[in-house]
Amino acid sequence: MFPKLSLRSMFHGAGGGNDIQWCFSQVKGAVDDDVAEADIISTVEFNHSGELLATGDKGGRVVIFQQEQENKIQSHSRGEYNVYSTFQSHEPEFDYLKSLEIEEKINKIRWLPQKNAAQFLLSTNDKTIKLWKISERDKRPEGYNLKEEDGRYRDPTTVTTLRVPVFRPMDLMVEASPRRIFANAHTYHINSISINSDYETYLSADDLRINLWHLEITDRSFNIVDIKPANMEELTEVITAAEFHPNSCNTFVYSSSKGTIRLCDMRASALCDRHSKLFEEPEDPSNRSFFSEIISSISDVKFSHSGRYMMTRDYLSVKIWDLNMENRPVETYQVHEYLRSKLCSLYENDCIFDKFECCWNGSDSVVMTGSYNNFFRMFDRNTKRDITLEASRENNKPRTVLKPRKVCASGKRKKDEISVDSLDFNKKILHTAWHPKENIIAVATTNNLYIFQDKVN
Amino acid sequence: MFARGLKRKCVGHEEDVEGALAGLKTVSSYSLQRQSLLDMSLVKLQLCHMLVEPNLCRSVLIANTVRQIQEEMTQDGTWRAVAPQAAERAPLDRLVSTEILCRAAWGQEGAHPAPGLGDGHTQGPVSDLCPVTSAQAPRHPQSSAWEMDGPRENRGSFHKSLDQIFETLETKNPSCMEELFSDVDSPYYDLDTVLTGMMGGARSGPCEGLEGLAPATPAPSSSCKSDLGELDHVVEILVET
Numbered sequence A: 001m002f003p004k005l006s007l008r009s010m011f012h013g014a015g016g017g018n019d020i021q022w023c024f025s026q027v028k029g030a031v032d033d034d035v036a037e038a039d040i041i042s043t044v045e046f047n048h049s050g051e052l053l054a055t056g057d058k059g060g061r062v063v064i065f066q067q068e069q070e071n072k073i074q075s076h077s078r079g080e081y082n083v084y085s086t087f088q089s090h091e092p093e094f095d096y097l098k099s100l101e102i103e104e105k106i107n108k109i110r111w112l113p114q115k116n117a118a119q120f121l122l123s124t125n126d127k128t129i130k131l132w133k134i135s136e137r138d139k140r141p142e143g144y145n146l147k148e149e150d151g152r153y154r155d156p157t158t159v160t161t162l163r164v165p166v167f168r169p170m171d172l173m174v175e176a177s178p179r180r181i182f183a184n185a186h187t188y189h190i191n192s193i194s195i196n197s198d199y200e201t202y203l204s205a206d207d208l209r210i211n212l213w214h215l216e217i218t219d220r221s222f223n224i225v226d227i228k229p230a231n232m233e234e235l236t237e238v239i240t241a242a243e244f245h246p247n248s249c250n251t252f253v254y255s256s257s258k259g260t261i262r263l264c265d266m267r268a269s270a271l272c273d274r275h276s277k278l279f280e281e282p283e284d285p286s287n288r289s290f291f292s293e294i295i296s297s298i299s300d301v302k303f304s305h306s307g308r309y310m311m312t313r314d315y316l317s318v319k320i321w322d323l324n325m326e327n328r329p330v331e332t333y334q335v336h337e338y339l340r341s342k343l344c345s346l347y348e349n350d351c352i353f354d355k356f357e358c359c360w361n362g363s364d365s366v367v368m369t370g371s372y373n374n375f376f377r378m379f380d381r382n383t384k385r386d387i388t389l390e391a392s393r394e395n396n397k398p399r400t401v402l403k404p405r406k407v408c409a410s411g412k413r414k415k416d417e418i419s420v421d422s423l424d425f426n427k428k429i430l431h432t433a434w435h436p437k438e439n440i441i442a443v444a445t446t447n448n449l450y451i452f453q454d455k456v457n
Numbered sequence B: 001m002f003a004r005g006l007k008r009k010c011v012g013h014e015e016d017v018e019g020a021l022a023g024l025k026t027v028s029s030y031s032l033q034r035q036s037l038l039d040m041s042l043v044k045l046q047l048c049h050m051l052v053e054p055n056l057c058r059s060v061l062i063a064n065t066v067r068q069i070q071e072e073m074t075q076d077g078t079w080r081a082v083a084p085q086a087a088e089r090a091p092l093d094r095l096v097s098t099e100i101l102c103r104a105a106w107g108q109e110g111a112h113p114a115p116g117l118g119d120g121h122t123q124g125p126v127s128d129l130c131p132v133t134s135a136q137a138p139r140h141p142q143s144s145a146w147e148m149d150g151p152r153e154n155r156g157s158f159h160k161s162l163d164q165i166f167e168t169l170e171t172k173n174p175s176c177m178e179e180l181f182s183d184v185d186s187p188y189y190d191l192d193t194v195l196t197g198m199m200g201g202a203r204s205g206p207c208e209g210l211e212g213l214a215p216a217t218p219a220p221s222s223s224c225k226s227d228l229g230e231l232d233h234v235v236e237i238l239v240e241t
Helices: A007-012 A292-296 A337-348 B017-048 B056-076 B082-089 B092-096 B105-109 B119-139 B151-169 B174-180 B191-196 B208-213 B223-227 B230-240
Strands: A022-028 A041-046 A052-057 A061-067 A081-088 A093-095 A100-102 A108-111 A119-124 A129-142 A166-182 A192-195 A201-205 A209-214 A217-226 A239-244 A251-256 A261-265 A277-279 A300-303 A309-313 A317-322 A331-334 A358-360 A366-370 A375-380 A386-390 A406-408 A417-419 A431-434 A440-444 A449-454
Touching (some): A041 A440, A052 A108, A081 A166, A108 A192, A201 A217, A201 A239, A209 A239, A337 B017, A358 A431, A366 A431, B017 B056
Parallel strands (some): A192 A239
Antiparallel strands (some): A041 A052, A108 A119, A119 A129, A129 A166, A192 A201, A209 A217, A239 A251, A251 A261, A317 A331, A358 A366, A366 A375, A440 A449
């Protein structure tokens, strides 16, 4: 009846949804500072139940972690995530026409909802999307008539009796096999894939076009958005992200490098070049600079689970939009406003082009996004409180509560604060994911995956 | 990475000569910074082509920034000899003081609002310039834009070389823009061809005008410096502190 407010959280304003205290749970990945390029994590995604957590990396590999079930009864903590399957999803390719390499880096992973014993996910690099089936095998047939146990064929003349092969238990084996390969449909680099709520179709978006696929059909896709100008010299805007509405199977949105979001209805016409709604916030003239357009470019767009809102991430902020209101967002949260005066330097070192993602918690009450110095931020939409936490091996003990961090923008730096000039801009958290049902989050630093969960008493 | 911001005095409040000079310094600092930003952006566009495959979003954003700067400079009428000097003298790390550039552009120079940056506006000034330059462009492949004889010629030649760049970005030669944002049907050109836009698709040697922009290349003739007056010398001191 009465919300549990600990004295500590009242003092420190530890926000994040009913005063959650976030604790370190696990960290995956190499310990040393020397980061192998192939190990750079490029995407993180929980499946629909939250039992599986997939990561993709720059080397084209997918690693899936599975939550252990045993500890649930004890409820000291939620189950740990351990490696369930690892496979090479994409290989580097060479485009002979352009004499350019096609990177094997996994840009996005999206899970399909589970229909049978096997799990399915879509993974994509810049050019090719693949449907993977991940299945378990814990039994194998033994007792063939014509084959020995090791597979060699028996001499038929030695077969004197017949027997029926039986299944015997074996060590669990998890197999990943590519079931569909959706290729040759994208001239530009794929930045998004999104599965429709009909669970039969999905979209893939590159810089200039969005295609609609049927999961069963690989040799054909329908182009539903094309913003390529007839004259490429007139190109001033690209597509940066796209997503299907979670409930409405004819609706999707796509965001642009100019800070606009277009909502399209596929029933309106075959080619959805004309949007049904255009979401754009008028520019604040007092903040205008040469970098205004760059920082307005949207790096990620995500619908809320309810489907009523959508969230966009631009360089400095997170915005929540009500789908019924196009002219401005209903909420805006500043992620790292102290960087506004440093935009020139960030342009120089290319950090201004970093694409941060964002995510909702299961109840749509809290949103999370990453920042620099391995900081990540959470904004509680109800209490309007926010918190900054750090993904660092220093807080290594399980169930250690994370200490909130604070960046000192200017003036005197208080104890425990970090000044803007001390921030490490090579340590960026671009990818985060929130368990669909519980307060468990996965945060990817450059090459490590951190798992945090709320303190369970 | 972060150097100190330049100190800035509000022009309107100073009344003595020193104040006026300070105001002029501010204006010149802004111009210098803006020029450095332009140079840096052009270098970034060049570098785009050396990667695995240019990130189209990044290229578009940088190209739009270049257009914005060019538009504003056209509005100011500041296509001047300051440019090559700055290019030669301002290494990239000098750009870091950011406050000037991160504020509203018109706040610096005394209230003229930046033009609307819709596509319609963007095309305007550039398409005016292009007919002029397309005739000039092939004519002086050898003469460096940065060989300075006097301010008037400087204006023309800087004007010309920047427009060579915009030519590739904007108009006339479709294949050049195609290269910058390359399509599957178009063969890959080396970057110099793309950015010079001088030769219609044929491979050519580096454009000297562009070489002058890249801060890595050694400065052209030292005579560049001598042309500019005392004011810029003062500004130079300010910027270097």
